[in-house]
Amino acid sequence: MELPIPKIVQRLWEAWNFRVFIILSLLLQALLVLAPPFRKRTRSKLLLMFIWLAYLLGDWIATFAIGLISKSQEGACEPKGREDLMAFWASFLLLHLGGPDKITSFSLEDNEFWLRHLMGLIFQVLATAYIFYQSLTDQSKIWIPTTMVFVVGTIKCVERTRALYLASLSRFGYSVLPEPNPGPDFKQAIEIYSSMRTVEMEMQTPEVGANPVYNWKPLEEIQLLEEAYRLFEIFKGLIVGLLLSSKDRELSRDFFLTRTATEAFRLIEYELNFMYEVLHTKVNVVRCPTGYLFRVFSFILILAALVVVSIKERFVFGDNKFDVRLTYALLIGALGLEAISVLMLIFSDRTLLALRRSWRKFIPKIILTRTRWSRSVSKYDMISYCLNNDAPKWMDTLVVYLGVKEILEKVKIWRFSSSGPVSGDLEEFIFEELRMKSRTANNLRAAMDACSQRGDWALLQNSGAIYFKVKWRIVEYQYAESLLLWHLATELCFLQETEIKSEADAKSREICKLLSDYMFYLLVMKPVLMTPVLGNWQIVLQDTCAEAQRFFGRRFKSEKSEACKQILEVKTKFRPIVVKGNKSKSLLFDACRLANDLSGLEISKWKLMSQVWVELMSYAAINCRPNVHAQQPSRGGELLTFIWLLMNHLGLGTQFYEQERQAGTKMVPQK
Incomplete structure (x- = not known):
């Protein structure tokens, strides 16, 4: 027919x-x-x-x-x-x-x-x-x-x-594996070894914390490109989970400790561009x-x-x-x-790398300085997520029946989300925090300990009293719960405070808000970047949103500032788990208690919270699967991927092994 x-x-x-x-x-x-x-x-x-x-x-x-x-x-x-x-x-x-x-x-x-x-x-x-x-x-x-x-x-x-x-x-x-190395012929080596004797030698060991003398002179753009390619050839094995030697770690760490934040992020930008070219x-x-x-x-x-x-x-x-x-x-x-x-x-x-040095002076500067990633981050906040989730029950039932609830939620977040620039101040703050941590990580064990911190190290650096007062907001929660808790507390503090005491506080406040919204966006829109550390975050998120929507439903729908003011007016003398039990995983009023505690600190809460957010972010970055990071340069780049590679270059990664060192003895022929 x-x-x-x-x-x-x-x-x-x-x-x-x-x-x-x-x-x-x-x-x-x-x-x-x-x-x-x-x-x-x-x-x-x-x-x-x-x-x-x-x-x-x-x-x-x-x-x-x-x-x-x-x-x-x-x-x-x-x-x-x-x-x-x-x-x-x-x-x-x-x-x-x-x-x-x-x-x-x-x-x-x-x-x-x-x-x-x-x-x-x-x-x-x-x-x-x-x-x-x-x-x-x-x-x-x-x-x-x-x-x-x-x-x-x-x-x-x-x-x-x-x-x-x-x-x-x-x-x-x-392709990234080194050349096969069978070592010396064992039969010949054992014969030579049998005819030798050992003598003790005095070995000179570097002092703890001592670094070789490196050139602190700023590098030109073409020099940054050369160094980035050299580092890429050494560290590209990270993509497939290859372990790098402690020698590679020390050389890279010592080099990055002498760089400025601008140079460090520029090096990572070049290196990720090389990664993109190889993979795509x-x-x-x-x-x-x-x-x-x-x-x-x-x-x-x-x-x-x-x-x-x-x-x-x-x-x-x-x-x-x-x-x-x-x-x-x-x-x-x-x-x-x-x-x-x-x-x-x-x-x-x-x-550009292949050109002779005498020809490089003819290279237009714009070719070198062109941007190789978006230099921005997506951001969203949980209060907006709860306030904008006001669909009628019949629509929710239909969405669940059709099995498209997750898709529609992501479309809604994408619709209301925005983006923020990765400024020089943000780069400098992140780099200084990671560099400070790198200086204390003189060996692989210390580096592993530094990578396992998700906010408590930042608290200890400020004051022991603050640490013991606020530490339960970190150590008693899983990573995703802690992230949601600090995100809500950041939002409550941000909307509560309208007068800024100093320019430094204003800068820290904006950095804190940007990192908080960025991490929440990744949590709900790109959980694959944090899958190894998330746990049952969906349960915590939905319970917290349900309590927030019920709380807002008792009052008129209002702007975020008014909504946060209403939350902070609730008395939270006792912990919610004591009052309500642990059936619900909601963190709404735990965040209210944390916000009140932070507001009562004598030091700048915004700098402290920004330091906590850098740790939360670096913890997620270093625990993310390397192949997921390798995917990001083809999608406009991701700040979390920059931090992952920067941490590895500062010796804070987990993909290093202890290279054998020369023993304190020497073999000499017997007389």
């Missing part, structure tokens, strides 16, 4: 179907070539989703168009004698399947499916070859340029598949002698194909002006996209 489709629609589809898809494929390739820089520098979910759709549709449309062309050669929708032109277009679609150099994968999962991608490309290459074979007749006029484009398309497909394979975590982990681009495939040769070879072949087609234009196209324009658009588009890729290759960070 045929569908009731009008004849005119059928004729239009038969005449224009694959032509429309070819145009769409070319437009998507242009978008994918230009999109990667924005992908690294934006946090806009709409833009990232748009790039993701272009990435998926690019492959799907090219594959579908090849199938349509193959079918058109078997049917009667195209006039006879045009098979060679169809084969020529199909070769361009194969080139599009190879994808641009700067976006081989959208996520790390795409790299893991490299074998599936390989099988798909093999079938597409065979299908295109079959179309080409069918077009080889005595009337073929452009089989030479078709062969040229087909060869270029095959090269592009091989490059993309190899790039996906090299970026897969298993293959990447293998063709950098490992293109940046080698064979890759450079293929680039030149491909450009020459496409240019030669353009020349041949222009010579035989009248014999190939006849009077069909649209096919002429489409073919030239494909040829010129391929040349243009190839030229853009070459320019991106020339002005990339790795090319």
